[in-house]
Amino acid sequence: MTRPAPATSSCSAVIARVALNYPLIHARAAELGLTEPVFTELVGTSLATLRSDHSQRTLSLTMLVRLARLLEISLDELVLTDAVPAPPPRSAGEEPGPGADAGEDATVVLALLATYSGLPVAHTLRLLGWTRARLDDALAGAAGQLRATALRVAVTDERLQLLLRPGALPADVRERFDRDRVAQQPLEPHLAVVLLALVRDEILAPFPDQGDDVDATQLHRTNVDPALLLARRIAVRHTPISPDQQHDLGLRIHPDIMFALRLADEPDCDATPRVAE
Amino acid sequence: MRSPWSATSRSWIPVWRGCWPSCRTGSPAASPTSSIAAGQGACRRFFEQETGEDREELPPLPDDDVTGFRAEAWRRLSPAEFARVDAVYGRGLDAACRWLADQPQERSPLEFVPRHYLRSLFPAHLRPDEVAAGVALLQAHYPAHLLRSLAQGLLCVGSSPFRASTKFPRRWDDGAALQRFLVELVTASPSRRHSIARLRGAQAGALLHGLLLVLPGDLVTAGGPGLSGLPLTAETAAAIRARVASPVHAAALATALFTGLAPIALGEAPISALAPDAATLTLALHPGTPAATICVLPVPPAARPLLSAARIFLTLRGTPADKRLLASGTGGTAQYLQASAAACGLALPLHTPQLVQSWQVRTAAWWVGTHLHHTTRTPQ
Numbered sequence: 001m002t003r004p005a006p007a008t009s010s011c012s013a014v015i016a017r018v019a020l021n022y023p024l025i026h027a028r029a030a031e032l033g034l035t036e037p038v039f040t041e042l043v044g045t046s047l048a049t050l051r052s053d054h055s056q057r058t059l060s061l062t063m064l065v066r067l068a069r070l071l072e073i074s075l076d077e078l079v080l081t082d083a084v085p086a087p088p089p090r091s092a093g094e095e096p097g098p099g100a101d102a103g104e105d106a107t108v109v110l111a112l113l114a115t116y117s118g119l120p121v122a123h124t125l126r127l128l129g130w131t132r133a134r135l136d137d138a139l140a141g142a143a144g145q146l147r148a149t150a151l152r153v154a155v156t157d158e159r160l161q162l163l164l165r166p167g168a169l170p171a172d173v174r175e176r177f178d179r180d181r182v183a184q185q186p187l188e189p190h191l192a193v194v195l196l197a198l199v200r201d202e203i204l205a206p207f208p209d210q211g212d213d214v215d216a217t218q219l220h221r222t223n224v225d226p227a228l229l230l231a232r233r234i235a236v237r238h239t240p241i242s243p244d245q246q247h248d249l250g251l252r253i254h255p256d257i258m259f260a261l262r263l264a265d266e267p268d269c270d271a272t273p274r275v276a277e
Numbered sequence: 278m279r280s281p282w283s284a285t286s287r288s289w290i291p292v293w294r295g296c297w298p299s300c301r302t303g304s305p306a307a308s309p310t311s312s313i314a315a316g317q318g319a320c321r322r323f324f325e326q327e328t329g330e331d332r333e334e335l336p337p338l339p340d341d342d343v344t345g346f347r348a349e350a351w352r353r354l355s356p357a358e359f360a361r362v363d364a365v366y367g368r369g370l371d372a373a374c375r376w377l378a379d380q381p382q383e384r385s386p387l388e389f390v391p392r393h394y395l396r397s398l399f400p401a402h403l404r405p406d407e408v409a410a411g412v413a414l415l416q417a418h419y420p421a422h423l424l425r426s427l428a429q430g431l432l433c434v435g436s437s438p439f440r441a442s443t444k445f446p447r448r449w450d451d452g453a454a455l456q457r458f459l460v461e462l463v464t465a466s467p468s469r470r471h472s473i474a475r476l477r478g479a480q481a482g483a484l485l486h487g488l489l490l491v492l493p494g495d496l497v498t499a500g501g502p503g504l505s506g507l508p509l510t511a512e513t514a515a516a517i518r519a520r521v522a523s524p525v526h527a528a529a530l531a532t533a534l535f536t537g538l539a540p541i542a543l544g545e546a547p548i549s550a551l552a553p554d555a556a557t558l559t560l561a562l563h564p565g566t567p568a569a570t571i572c573v574l575p576v577p578p579a580a581r582p583l584l585s586a587a588r589i590f591l592t593l594r595g596t597p598a599d600k601r602l603l604a605s606g607t608g609g610t611a612q613y614l615q616a617s618a619a620a621c622g623l624a625l626p627l628h629t630p631q632l633v634q635s636w637q638v639r640t641a642a643w644w645v646g647t648h649l650h651h652t653t654r655t656p657q
Contacts, residue, residue: 183341183349184494189446189643192489195344196646203649233345256348260481261649262370267348 019056020067021080022047028071042070105134106141113153113162120159182232194224195234198253199261226251233257236268330368331361335470338362340497343480343490362474369462369478370485376458377486377648404450449488449642456573456637457557459490463503464535464577465510472496472503487646493639501635502574505628506537513623514579520621528587529606530617531580532558537626538574538635540611544604548588551602555581555588562633572632 025047029039040046043066053059068078108128112119125135139160142153150168154161187195229235235251258264336358339349350362399408415424449455462479463472473496480490493499500506507513509531521527533540546560558574576584587602607614618625632638 180340183339183345186342186491186494187344187489189489189491189645192484192643192645193445196484196487196649199649200646254344257344259351260344260347261485262347262367262481267351 019080020050020059021078022051024073024077025067025071028073032071034070039070043067102137102141103145105130105138106145109135109138109153109160110142110145110162113160118159118161121155121157124160179233185232187232190224191229191232191234194229195253195257198229198235198251199257199263202253202258203263330467330471331364332467332471333361334468335362335365335474338470338473342492342494343477343484346477347481365471365474366478366481369475369480370482371478372462372475373458373479373482373490374485377483377488380454404448446489446643446645449644452641453559453571453573455490455640455642456571457575459640460502460573460637461575464506464575465508466503467508469497469504483642484645485650486648487644489643489645491641491643493636496636499634499636499639500537500626500628500630501637502536502538504537504636505626505630507534507626509535509577509580511579514583516621516623517583517617521617523606524583524586524590525603526606526613526617528580528584529603529614530621530623531583532574532576532603533607533614533618533625533629534623535577535580536574536635537629539629539631540607540614540625541609542632544601544607546602547599548591548596548602549598551576551584551588555585558584560632562638572635572638 029047034042036046044063050056050059064075064078068075071078109124112124121135124130125132128135130138139153139155146152146165150165152163152165154163226235229251230237233254233256236254238250238252255264255266255268259267336354339346339353341349347363347366350366351359354362399411403411419427459476459479462475466472466475476490476492476496480492483490496504513534514531517527517530521530529540529544532543536543543560546558550558550560552559556576558576560572560574562570562572584602587606591600591602592598605613606617615625
């Protein structure tokens with residue numbers, strides 16, 4: 001199996017410029033006594049036409065083989081490329097020389113960690129056919145490659161994991177994105193039950209004599225964690241919970257929800273201010 | 278935190294009361310279509326009222342679910358932009374109120390809680406028919422006194438009238454009606470943003486009636502009617518009729534346009550999938566599975582004559598009702614469909630998901646409480 005080239009060289013290989021070896025073609029055509037009309041007839045296109053196609057996108061594999069056979073040269077000789085030649089394949093169990101391919105190994109490890117969110121060490125060693133020492137070298141190389149980034153590789157005896165570097169993501173930024181992500185989640189039915197109960201509480205708050213109403217919310221009978229209601233922006237803190245208020249969760253409906261239901265003129269005014277006209 | 282209504286002795290109360298009249302559609306002025314058949318009335322009224330809607334593209338909308346959508350729009354948009362979005366949102370809200378007013382379950386959700394005391398033995402998400410089957414099974418195997426004492430001992434049945442009578446959440450069991458309402462709400466909307474604003478409004482309106490509409494979280498990218506589908510106007514239908522001779526080809530093109538779904542999948546629809554009045558296409562997602570796995574596609578009024586003509590054409594040729602309605606107008610690789618669209622100068626939707634990925638198939642609804650307000654029913 002051919003091992004992937006390091007990131008820098010593999011990138012250049014992908015965008016490598018390819019061209020026909022025109023000096024060699026001219027030389028071989030002269031040696032073989034091929035005139036321009038004969039060349040055109042045998043190949044199917046003129047040399048001038050081939051030269052005019054700077055990107056060589058019209059060259060087909062069939063035409064390349066035809067040219068190579070006509071000129072009695074190999075395909076490698078016929079085509080010029082500025083790509084870095086791939087290193088010779090190494091057997092799975094073979095260890096690299098000192099310092100050789102350490103960067104490649106690091107790239108492979110990083111690519112694997114980016115592809116699979118976490119990898120068991122033993123599993124990785126078995127599938128790669130590496131020794132633990134080689135993996136450690138690769139991890140050291142990966143740490144070097146990641147030094148200037150927000151990422152790091154966390155290594156335990158059991159598992160490899162690509163993680164954020166501590167402090168790379170400011171807490172306030174993360175909180176903003178977390179909140180946005182939570183806001184996009186569809187409301188779960190059991191939370192909606194509480195939501196509706198809180199709305200009803202808010203509406204009926206000015207009319208406290210509703211004790212026998214079966215529609216009364218009786219929030220304290222629910223098993224929903226108040227912290228979840230706060231995190232999902234379904235409720236806000238109303239009053240602190242005291243020992244003599246154990247039946248009261250100390251929550252009230254979030255102003256944004258009253259606004260969503262058109263039961264209030266404005267949403268939570270303490271959140272991000274409204275943009276100007 | 279400063280609450281908008283806490284500062285001045287619950288100033289939201291007048292606002293709340295002020296909301297009610299906008300949702301009352303029972304007044305003669307607001308119910309011009311009393312002759313429309315029950316079950317489809319709400320949304321057909323909605324279509325007819327669309328003439329005054331702002332059809333210019335809306336500003337970028339928040340991705341929030343119903344709880345934060347309107348508030349985020351209020352914060353992010355200028356007052357003028359918010360007013361435009363809110364008008365569309367309000368249409369969705371009012372449509373949901375009208376629709377639920379016509380639903381028998383909304384009139385008294387408590388009536389639909391099975392009164393049998395054994396109901397408490399079953400999980401809340403089961404459908405009434407599933408619960409009934411379970412109750413029948415228990416009664417067939419155990420004497421009544423044993424079952425009663427077991428239920429009372431384990432579940433304290435009877436000790437709490439509140440819990441026994443109102444057990445929420447409870448699944449909405451008419452998925453077809455839900456799909457029909459939601460799709461009719463957005464099929465004619467001029468853009469994806471209009472559709473999203475309407476759907477968020479509909480969620481708010483449904484919550485006011487104690488119903489949670491759970492919509493897919495990917496409305497911004499999802500496909501299906503009103504999202505990847507295009508509004509099929511009378512002008513578009515006329516253009517199709519004028520330039521496509523074959524009724525089946527014309528129907529296939531119209532269906533591909535207004536559904537925004539994969540043409541090949543639509544081509545599998547049998548003739549019998551089209552309702553007698555051509556108002557709905559009901560497709561089985563997985564043939565042979567229970568009726569719940571269906572994709573309901575309301576047909577816009579302008580497209581109904583086209584689909585109806587295709588059915589008549591095929592029937593006159595002796596095609597059985599279980600044969601495909603649109604396949605011969607689509608082609609194996611949608612080649613006929615593309616030719617028809619080109620002939621009409623119409624662009625087919627680019628993103629065309631399979632039926633099971635259509636957004637309305639992935640919706641659900643749950644009763645989560647009794648209604649917060651009453652909407653006057655539309656006179657039939």
